[in-house]
Amino acid sequence: METQGKLTDRECAELDAHWRALNYLAAGQLYLRGNPLLREELRPEHVKPRLLGHWGTCPGLALVHTHLNRVISARDLDALCVWGPGHGAPAVLAGSWLEGTFGERWPDVGRDEAGMTRLFEQFSFPGGLPSHTAPEVPGSIQEGGELGYSLAHAYGAALDNPDLLAVCVIGDGEAETGPLAASWHANKFLDPVHDGAVLPVLHLNGYKIANPTVLARLPEEELDALLRGYGHEPLWVTAEPDTPPHRVHRALAAALDEALERITAARRAARAGGGAGRPHWPVLVLRTPKGWTGPRELDGEPVEDTWRSHQIPLAGVREDPERLRALERWLRSYRPDELFDEHGGPRPEVLACVPRGDRRLGANPHADGGRLRRSLPLPGPEAFAVPVERPGASSHEPTRVLGGMLRRILEDTEGRRDFRVVAPDEAESNHLGEVFAVTDRAWQGETLPTDRHTGPHGRVMEVLSEHLCEGWLEGYTLTGRHGLFSSYEGFAPIVASMVTQHAKWLQSARQVPWRAPVPGLNLLLTSHAWRQDHNGFSHQDPGFVDHVLNKSPDVVRVYLPPDTNTLLCVADHVLRTTDTVNVVVAGKQSCFDWLGPQEARAHCARGAGIWEWAGTERPEREPDVVLACAGDVPAQETLAAAALLREHLPELAVRVVNVVDLARLMPRSAHPHGLADAEFEAVFTRDRPVVFAYHGYPWLIHRLAHRTGVHDRFHVRGYRESGATTTPFDMVLRNDLDRYRLAMDVIDRVPGLAARAAGVRQRMQDVRHRHHDWVREHGTDLPEVADWSWPGS
Numbered sequence: 001m002e003t004q005g006k007l008t009d010r011e012c013a014e015l016d017a018h019w020r021a022l023n024y025l026a027a028g029q030l031y032l033r034g035n036p037l038l039r040e041e042l043r044p045e046h047v048k049p050r051l052l053g054h055w056g057t058c059p060g061l062a063l064v065h066t067h068l069n070r071v072i073s074a075r076d077l078d079a080l081c082v083w084g085p086g087h088g089a090p091a092v093l094a095g096s097w098l099e100g101t102f103g104e105r106w107p108d109v110g111r112d113e114a115g116m117t118r119l120f121e122q123f124s125f126p127g128g129l130p131s132h133t134a135p136e137v138p139g140s141i142q143e144g145g146e147l148g149y150s151l152a153h154a155y156g157a158a159l160d161n162p163d164l165l166a167v168c169v170i171g172d173g174e175a176e177t178g179p180l181a182a183s184w185h186a187n188k189f190l191d192p193v194h195d196g197a198v199l200p201v202l203h204l205n206g207y208k209i210a211n212p213t214v215l216a217r218l219p220e221e222e223l224d225a226l227l228r229g230y231g232h233e234p235l236w237v238t239a240e241p242d243t244p245p246h247r248v249h250r251a252l253a254a255a256l257d258e259a260l261e262r263i264t265a266a267r268r269a270a271r272a273g274g275g276a277g278r279p280h281w282p283v284l285v286l287r288t289p290k291g292w293t294g295p296r297e298l299d300g301e302p303v304e305d306t307w308r309s310h311q312i313p314l315a316g317v318r319e320d321p322e323r324l325r326a327l328e329r330w331l332r333s334y335r336p337d338e339l340f341d342e343h344g345g346p347r348p349e350v351l352a353c354v355p356r357g358d359r360r361l362g363a364n365p366h367a368d369g370g371r372l373r374r375s376l377p378l379p380g381p382e383a384f385a386v387p388v389e390r391p392g393a394s395s396h397e398p399t400r401v402l403g404g405m406l407r408r409i410l411e412d413t414e415g416r417r418d419f420r421v422v423a424p425d426e427a428e429s430n431h432l433g434e435v436f437a438v439t440d441r442a443w444q445g446e447t448l449p450t451d452r453h454t455g456p457h458g459r460v461m462e463v464l465s466e467h468l469c470e471g472w473l474e475g476y477t478l479t480g481r482h483g484l485f486s487s488y489e490g491f492a493p494i495v496a497s498m499v500t501q502h503a504k505w506l507q508s509a510r511q512v513p514w515r516a517p518v519p520g521l522n523l524l525l526t527s528h529a530w531r532q533d534h535n536g537f538s539h540q541d542p543g544f545v546d547h548v549l550n551k552s553p554d555v556v557r558v559y560l561p562p563d564t565n566t567l568l569c570v571a572d573h574v575l576r577t578t579d580t581v582n583v584v585v586a587g588k589q590s591c592f593d594w595l596g597p598q599e600a601r602a603h604c605a606r607g608a609g610i611w612e613w614a615g616t617e618r619p620e621r622e623p624d625v626v627l628a629c630a631g632d633v634p635a636q637e638t639l640a641a642a643a644l645l646r647e648h649l650p651e652l653a654v655r656v657v658n659v660v661d662l663a664r665l666m667p668r669s670a671h672p673h674g675l676a677d678a679e680f681e682a683v684f685t686r687d688r689p690v691v692f693a694y695h696g697y698p699w700l701i702h703r704l705a706h707r708t709g710v711h712d713r714f715h716v717r718g719y720r721e722s723g724a725t726t727t728p729f730d731m732v733l734r735n736d737l738d739r740y741r742l743a744m745d746v747i748d749r750v751p752g753l754a755a756r757a758a759g760v761r762q763r764m765q766d767v768r769h770r771h772h773d774w775v776r777e778h779g780t781d782l783p784e785v786a787d788w789s790w791p792g793s
Contacts, residue, residue: 007253014352015066015249021350022062023293024334025094029123030055036116037336037344042328044318052124053131054087056310059292060203061091064169067252069353078163080366082154085171086132086144093137098346099354101138101362105514113344135509138362141478146501148177149471154198155186156475160417164196172204172213179467184230187281189442191457192270197263200283205290207307232283235259239288241305259284278444295330369480370516376482376575377412381568385597391613392592392790398564399526399588402571403434410438418481422461422469430486430526431588435460470495474502482519489525492544503581507552510579517578524584529719530633531589536725542696548583553671558583558662560695562635563593565600566660587632607661608683614642614656622685623655625746630659631695637732638693640739643791648760657683665704689749693737694718715745729781733771740764
């Protein structure tokens with residue numbers, strides 16, 4: 001496309017009118033609850049009683065919004081903007097109201113005086129709109145609290161969207177975070193043939209809440225060198241407090257045109273087959289004063305272009321008449337009578353640069369990704385299920401078998417390209433390597449003959465940053481596509497905050513009537529605590545599940561499949577879900593196959609169920625004890641304990657229960673997957689002792705299963721922060737999760753059993769002591785443990 005050329009005076013005036021309107025609407029949201037067009041003198045009752053929000057970044061965001069409108073209209077761009085400085089919600093809201101999308105989504109907030117009043121009243125007000133960008137804001141795909149994730153989200157949105165331009169405004173405070181710092185490397189993974197383009201806009205306004213920002217204080221040549229070192233070509237636009245607006249408009253328009261020409265040229269070269277390696281994509285560095293166009297000073301202290309403009313630059317305006325007059329002078333400086341007509345609607349010149357229809361930033365369908373979502377062509381778990389002649393007669397590596405299912409999905413979505421696997425350098429380590437039979441790792445950098453499965457068009461994303469992997473997948477699913485993030489369990493807490501913010505987004509989005517459901521965010525945690533014997537204590541942390549289950553029960557799900565076939569069923573299920581965060585914990589090491597394909601499907605549908613084949617209960621009476629488990633290693637130890645009890649105490653009636661869906665332990669009133677009291681008692685009995693072997697920290701089970709009469713009879717074993725580089729059985733013994741300890745727990749808790757089974761209990765304890773000495777002498781587990789199999793298998 002030919003360069004758009006310099007702005008005419010009329011175009012410059014129209015852009016300035018739009019920008020002034022956005023600034024006026026942003027300031028109005030912070031302060032006003034009445035008199036929105038200042039048709040009368042401002043009085044205290046026109047001002048909100050509590051002033052909450054952030055002004056400092058708004059003028060810069062408004063400037064970007066205005067100029068994106070121009071290039072979208074001029075070039076008919078399919079463009080999405082990710083607003084990193086979520087504090088600037090008033091500017092983003094102003095843009096969507098001015099272009100009409102806000103009123104279309106929320107009909108009581110139309111483009112007239114009544115709608116403007118309603119917009120102002122709602123902002124940062126009880127029962128109204130949040131003070132940050134949120135699902136209620138058309139055109140947004142991230143909440144304002146997601147500090148540091150914007151650039152990763154933008155790249156995730158661009159993946160497999162070849163015609164999309166994802167613009168990402170990055171605040172200079174946000175740029176100091178670890179996730180954002182890693183995200184600068186995402187340009188090495190962007191495929192200019194199959195993916196869209198990302199245009200980062202680094203917005204430097206100099207300050208955080210009360211401190212200067214690092215990048216804004218770097219000499220320009222140093223920051224320029226840094227960005228070039230990241231593989232970008234910087235374009236600079238700088239505005240000072242007294243820079244005439246028309247100069248800023250002309251400079252920014254020229255820079256945006258130049259950036260888009262470079263993007264167009266890079267795409268064209270790559271898609272014509274003549275690309276010369278990895279493109280060096282442009283980055284726009286926009287330097288504007290913090291709180292620009294707002295109050296210059298207050299009580300003799302500078303406000304504009306300082307940290308004092310970060311939030312509310314004029315406080316106490318209802319109580320102080322002089323400050324009220326200062327607020328009125330500030331608002332009138334935008335000349336609202338020139339911007340809005342007698343009905344409160346924007347005048348034609350204000351809307352001259354605004355695109356139409358879905359080209360508007362607030363209406364782009366990628367920002368409401370559920371509108372674009374297509375169900376995955378899933379083959380079903382039976383297509384990859386392993387045969388199980390008898391429980392425990394065979395063993396497989398669950399994630400390796402899952403890799404075959406993922407390979408098929410990648411094959412079946414090759415033409416539509418809406419499924420990705422992301423992992424922090426761990427797809428093969430987590431035994432998902434079969435995916436590389438059909439695709440490479442995405443990689444735009446140099447390749448060497450020693451590299452394997454690495455190429456420019458790959459659909460497996462690997463980089464040693466959990467933050468970047470998580471951000472990619474969030475941006476990908478929020479724009480309507482599907483994926484799976486696999487990680488070592490011990491490193492999942494790195495993205496705990498990101499998952500929290502995503503869960504909160506989904507929870508809020510469910511309450512927004514016009515938001516369509518987006519694909520679930522699927523996290524596979526493997527290489528887990530009980531089989532980290534080669535990496536040791538530092539890699540042994542099963543606590544991510546605890547964190548996730550603190551979030552809204554409407555959106556979080558946790559599954560612990562005990563074997564290969566149940567993992568396949570769980571994976572098939574979570575890849576069909578929408579508006580959820582799904583955490584699946586499954587091992588990569590070989591484990592016993594307990595359930596055949598049909599049994600696995602039925603068991604996963606129940607979420608928690610009795611394994612009648614494993615117990616010794618009698619039809620004519622309730623069991624004496626319930627052995628329950630959740631997780632693959634706890635399931636093996638529980639079944640081994642059941643076998644010991646069957647051998648040594650054959651008269652004991654034992655029920656074995658396995659839990660796949662942890663939420664099934666919760667009351668129905670607390671989680672949609674929870675069991676009603678009658679269902680819970682049908683599985684766990686009304687009054688019998690329950691010895692529960694759990695994959696993670698034991699107190700979580702007590703919290704989830706909390707209901708009348710349960711706490712005292714549930715005894716939970718789990719991970720207790722005792723780990724090392726040691727053998728698999730030594731790990732469970734160190735944490736009292738081993739089969740002998742579980743059998744001893746049964747003896748201790750079944751009424752009347754302790755006295756008559758004292759000899760059995762002593763033999764169990766002796767084996768534990770013998771193991772302690774054996775493993776330290778031989779470096780392997782006891783033969784009766786290492787060679788154990790389920791009786792009859």
